[in-house]
Amino acid sequence: MPKIHASAIVENPANLADDVVVGPQAYIGPDVKIGAGCKIGIKATLVNRVTLGKNNQLFTGATIGENGQDLHFDNPEAEIVIGDNNIFREQITVHQPSVKGNKTTIGNNCYFMADAHVAHDCHVGNNVVMVNKTGIAGHVEVGDGVLIAGIVMAHQFVRVGAYAVIGGVSKATRDILPYTMNNGNPALAYGLNAVGLKRSGMTPAERSAIKQAFQIFYLKNLSTSKAIEAITHELLPSLPADSAEHKRIAYLVEWFKPTKRGFTFHSSKRHEVESEVE
Numbered sequence: 001m002p003k004i005h006a007s008a009i010v011e012n013p014a015n016l017a018d019d020v021v022v023g024p025q026a027y028i029g030p031d032v033k034i035g036a037g038c039k040i041g042i043k044a045t046l047v048n049r050v051t052l053g054k055n056n057q058l059f060t061g062a063t064i065g066e067n068g069q070d071l072h073f074d075n076p077e078a079e080i081v082i083g084d085n086n087i088f089r090e091q092i093t094v095h096q097p098s099v100k101g102n103k104t105t106i107g108n109n110c111y112f113m114a115d116a117h118v119a120h121d122c123h124v125g126n127n128v129v130m131v132n133k134t135g136i137a138g139h140v141e142v143g144d145g146v147l148i149a150g151i152v153m154a155h156q157f158v159r160v161g162a163y164a165v166i167g168g169v170s171k172a173t174r175d176i177l178p179y180t181m182n183n184g185n186p187a188l189a190y191g192l193n194a195v196g197l198k199r200s201g202m203t204p205a206e207r208s209a210i211k212q213a214f215q216i217f218y219l220k221n222l223s224t225s226k227a228i229e230a231i232t233h234e235l236l237p238s239l240p241a242d243s244a245e246h247k248r249i250a251y252l253v254e255w256f257k258p259t260k261r262g263f264t265f266h267s268s269k270r271h272e273v274e275s276e277v278e
Contacts (some may be wrong), residue, residue, distance in 0.1 A: 001013075001024065002016040002017070002018060002020040002022060003019075003020070003021045004016075004021070004022040004023070004157075005022055005025075005026070006025045006113060007024045007025050008022045008023065008024060008025060008027070008028075008040075008082045009027045009104070009169070010022060010024040010026075010027070010111070010270070011028060011029050011032075012029035012030045012031075012032075013028075013256070014195070015028075015032060015033045015034065016028070016034045017030075017034060017036040017037070017038070017054075018032075018036070019037060020034050020035075020037075020038050020039075020220045021037075021038075021039045021042045021066045022038070022040045022041070022080070023042045023043075023044065024042050025039060025042060025044070025046070026041065026042065026043060026044045026204055027042045027044075027046070028040065028044060028045075028046045028178055028244070029047040029050075031048060031049045031050070031051045031052070031160060032046040032047070032049075032051075032052075032065065032224075033052065033070065033102075033172045034052045034056075035052055035053045035054040035056070036054045036055070036056075037050055037054050037056075037082070037099035038054070038055065038056045038057070038058075039056075039057045039058070040058050040091065041057070041058050041059045041060050041061075041062065042057040042060045042061070042085050043061050044059070044060065044061065044063070044132060045061075045063045045064070045065075045067050045271055046058075046061045046063075046064050046204065046229070046244075047063075047064075047065040048066070048078065048079075048080075048096055049065070049077075049078060049079040049080065049096075050063040050064055050065040050080045050082070050181050051079070051080070051081050051082065052082050052137065052173045052192045053082060053084040053085075053086075053087045053108070054085070054178065055084055056084065056085065056086045056087075056088070057083060057086075057087050057088065058088045059087075059088060059089045059090045059114075060087070060090045060091075061091045062088040062090065062091065062093075063091075063092070063093045063094075063213070064080060064082070064088070064092075064093070065080055065094070066095055066096065066107050067093075067094065067095065067096050067098075068095040068096050068097060068098040068104075068119065068120025068122075068138065069095060069119065069120065070098040070120055072098070072146065073096075073098050073119040073120075075096065075097060075100050076102075076105075077135050077149075077192045077259075078093060078096035078097050078098075078105075079096070079097070079103050079104075080095075080096060080104045080105070081103050081104075081106075082094075082105070082106045082262050083104050083106060083108035083109075084107065084109070084121045084140070085108055085109045086106060086109065086111070086167060087110070087112065088113070089111075089112060089114045089116070089215065090114040090115070090155075091270060092112045092113075092114065092115065092116045092118075092120040093116075093117045093118070093169055094106065094117075095117075095119055095120045096120060096128045097121040098121060098138065099121055100117040100170050100229075102121050102258065104121060104122055104123075104201075105123045105263060106124045106248045107124060107125045107126035107127075107128070107144070108126045108127070108271065109126055109127045109168070109208045109220040110124060110126070110127065110129070110130075111126045111129045111130070112130050113129075113130060113131050113132045113134075113150075114132050114163045115132055115133045115136070116131070116132065116133070116134050117134070117135035117136065118136055119135070119136060119137050119138045119139075119140065119156075120138045120139075120142045121139045122136055122138065122139065122141070122142070122236075122238045123140075123141045123208050124136075124141075125142055125143050125144040125146070125162070126141045126145070127144055127145045128142055128144070128146045128147075128148075129146070129147045129148070130148045131147075131148065131149045131150040131168070131240045132150045132261055133150055133151045133154075134148050134149070134150060134151060134152045134153070135152075135153050135154070135256075136148075136154040137153070137154060137155055137156035137157075137158075138156045138157075138159075139156050139157045140154050140156065140157070140158050140159070140160070141159040141160065142153075142159075143156075143159075143160060143162030143163070143164070143255075144158045144162045144163070144167075145159050145162055145163040145196065145200055146160050146161075146162065146163065146164050146165070146219070147165045147166070147218070148160070148165075148166045149162075149165070149166060149168035149169075149170070149194065150155060150168045150169070150243075151165050151168055151169045152166050152167075152168065152169070153170075153171050153172070153173040154166075155171075155172060155174075155235065155261065156277040157260045157261055158172050158173070158174065158175055158176070158261050159175045159176070159177055159258075159259065159261075160172070160175075160179050160257070161175070161178025161179065161252075161255050162178045162179070162251065162255075163178060163179050163180065163182070163194060163197060163200060164176045164178055164179060164180050164181075164192065164193060164195055164202070165180070165181050165182065165183050165193045166183070166187055166220065166235045167182065167183030167184075167187075169182075169185070170183050170184055170185060170187045171184075171185040171186050172186070172187045172264070173186045173187070173261065173266065174186065174187075174261045174262045174263055174264045174265070175259050175261050175262065175271075176189075176264050177214075177217065177247075177252075177264060178251065178252055178255055179192055179193055179197060179210045179214070179226070179252075180192060180193060180214065180264075181193050181262055184270075185269075186264075186267065186273060187264055188264060188267040188269070188270060188273070189218060189243050189264050189265070189266050189267060190264055190267045191214075192207075192210060192211060192214055193220075194207070197210065198256060202244070202248070203244055203245070203246045205244065206244050206245045206248050207247035208245070209235070209239055209246075209248055209249050210245075210248055210249070210252075211248055212235055213231050213252055214225075215237055216230050216231050216235060217263075217271060218268075219264040219266070224262075224263060228253075228256050231249065231252065231253060232258075233242075234250050236250060236251060236253060241249055
């Protein structure tokens with residue numbers, strides 16, 4: 001049976017795995033489902049339709065499942081789906097999707113530090129770290145292995161590609177390219193996340209291909225469309241089929257396609273974008 005503190009309120013204990021631990025003054029609504037090994041901390045709150053996988057940990061005051069902060073929110077079937085082995089520190093918030101048919105989703109092995117915010121209709125991948133007081137607005141997509149430092153704000157509909165880094169106190173108004181280091185207001189790309197790529201286990205061949213793509217996109221003075229064309233029709237076919245490096249660049253090519261916000265500029269364009277107002 002779940003271990004539920006006497007001061008906690010659990011509307012439907014049958015939805016909790018047998019070894020779930022629920023701390024003092026926590027609240028868990030009737031439509032919340034919690035998997036094995038989860039620990040729900042002091043005054044943590046889970047409401048509406050939320051599904052937690054295994055071994056997730058919520059610290060004091062974490063709140064998951066409130067309606068999205070959308071003035072026109074009207075989605076009674078809204079749902080949040082969260083994977084396994086995630087940590088939600090103090091006072092974090094994760095909100096329900098506002099678009100009918102959507103889900104707000106979080107993958108596995110993520111770490112959300114205190115006061116982080118995941119807004120309505122967001123999709124967060126695996127092994128993502130969001131540092132204190134960082135917020136992603138509605139419909140933001142965050143790829144696997146991303147690090148978003150403290151006090152960062154991501155504009156709605158922005159996409160953050162896999163293994164990208166956004167430095168502290170930055171404002172992401174355009175899509176952040178996979179594998180890159182970004183910083184500033186607005187955020188600009190400064191180079192590759194070389195340390196992160198190496199730590200992730202990528203081979204020298206993978207890292208070399210990614211470097212070539214970065215140079216084509218940012219350093220050859222090509223228009224965005226011409227740069228994407230060169231990566232798609234020149235770099236990608238030059239890589240061995242089914243190789244790891246081919247897959248990395250194939251991911252990049254697919255990632256380029258659905259942008260709504262455009263792409264982050266290189267830091268060399270700083271003076272051209274400093275006056276950009278969102």
